[in-house]
Amino acid sequence: MDPIIYSEAVYRFILMVATLGHGILSMPVPTDIPMCTASETAQYNLTFTGKWSQSAFPKQYPVYRPPAQWSNLVGVTHSSDFHMWQRNDFASNGVREFSEKGEAWTLMKEVEEAGERIQSVYGILSAPAVVGGTGQMSTEFEVVARHSYLSFLVRIVPSPDWFVGADSINLCDGDQWKDNVSLELYPYDAGTDSGFTFSSPNFETIPQDKITQITSSFPSHPANSFYYPRLRHLPPIAKITLTKIKKSNHQSPIINLPMEPTQSNQLPTGNEIEEKLINTPLDCEVSVWSPWGLCKGKCGDSGVRHRTRYILMHPANNGAACPLLEEERKCSPDNCL
Template identity: 50%
Template sequence: MCLEHLTRTWLPPTRPLLIECESDSAAGRQWMMMSLEHLTCGWLRQLLIVLLKLCLAFAGPLRSLNGTECAAKGPASYILVFTGHWSPQAFPKQYPLFRPPAQWSKLIAVSHNRHFRLWEEGATASTGVQIFAELGLTVELMKEAKDARKGRAVGAMYRTAGIPNGIGHSSTELLMQPRSSLLSLMVKMIPSPDWFVGVDSINLCEGNQWKQEVTIDLRPYDAGTDSGFTFSSPNFPSSPQENITKITSQMPNHPANSFYYPRLKELPPMASLRITRQSGSPDRQTSMSNHILPNSISPQRFSVTPLDCEVSLWSSWGLCLGPCSRGGVRHRTRYILLRPANAGTPCPELEEQAECVPHSCMKLQ
């Protein structure tokens, strides 16, 4: 439809134009008379077409983090298996044995697109992430995901039961859609100030194909909301709040840190993920949420972590016992802070003696 009424409103009165055109006929050149009104109407039509194309481009399918769009034709069903490897052999320092013993919280997973982040290394933790990392409560974190789902940034949310030991399995079924092919998840370490393991925005779609299997080793993160150094540290809020950071064998660089293993280049994996695509139609498969698959899981073997003995500083020298001139001795002691494990450096001597000096003599009665 020509928008002549718009051109009459917006443009001044028109006058005829002569436009020279070259025809395909044997007659050769032809002259045409066209009004500026009709020419303007054609330009407006082209402008509307361009604007329509731009609108469709911006309203098109969302692109994933790596800049490629998931072009899979349909959904894909996966089984996600979380395996904890938090053992006293791999992590002997201050390993929690009671009140409470080492264990894992519920797993919370979210499928989403590039407009949502459950958590992000180097960024500040949201309120939901803070509550989950400190207390293991999922209500606020799930609320944040539900709010994002209203804007179509989140596809689905999943939870699994917790694991009562440091070593164990939990699993759930995932139904991934092309419009939300990214997956993020978190699991809190219990006990800990605000430590967790997880993944941020892994893409299960590659081009027009869903990936068949993804395996990932997981290492601990600090949510930056609590300043505790050890598994059993009391609640001590970080002020100001810090960013989410990865915990390494030397960061935080403090001997009191439960993950401080200066002899290691990197920490062993605390847990691992295996995400396996199921064959067949997702609509006809039986739900396997929170179903443990013991026969299909082969336990991973990691080398044990050597733990060196740690001792206190020496006490002050005691008074000299015995003759002040010759034969008298004085003593000092220290005690064990951390016993060695897994062929770590043994403890040194805990008592030392030296010859008396005259000003510290004490005559025996």
């Protein structure tokens, strides 16, 4: 599968939604949620950094058809009464299509309908796909006091229905905009596909499950690509950094359309990004023993029979070495007359 690129139709749709959303009158928000009273708009730079390296996530790391990579980022600036997605809730059809296929049309339609129904959406933002598990993408966006929250999704490619993202990051603190926000990101399962591995074929989950965070022990199945029973916690698979760059008096939300992904999205080298290299130990995994073979030997003497097993997963990063793959034991030869 090639890196995911939005079609021209989606570009136009994003612009249309943003234009419509900005022209809608505000509605009252719930009184039990802290109000943002910042008097001016704020502009932020968003930087997404992929940390999905083979050293940090050695188990079944996808190296081809397709290799590890990230989809476009799709985000929304909104009020407190809107949720693009929520942990422990069911994924919408739009979130389902995006997490499974990287298709954003239905998700954008849902955003448009929410903007028309509850006047909760201010703008839509997007950033280009990253060619590789480690790399960066960035964009800029604008927020206002009535719509001070940011939510976004990035699909893990390849995967059944896995993604990273954030739900309702509040960029406002009273009457001030936050200067910096940084979040480590971990994988989520949209609950719509039952595959265990990055390259699992499509196998619809019926009935649909709720969105859950994937951990080193959940789902607790050895076939799971993120199953590392020796770890208490998975290392972060990505990171998002939000930096307030300047005040803005623009009268319309900023929309950044994604570019075609290129190799220039790869992580800078040297001291440009100070990230400690994570080496996650991967223990050897072997199959169950085969049945014992026939007893071989001369009649009247003790014979020997064998059984074998094979390697399912080779160790990596100083993980436990593989045990013996063959055993023998004494026996009485078969078919002696």
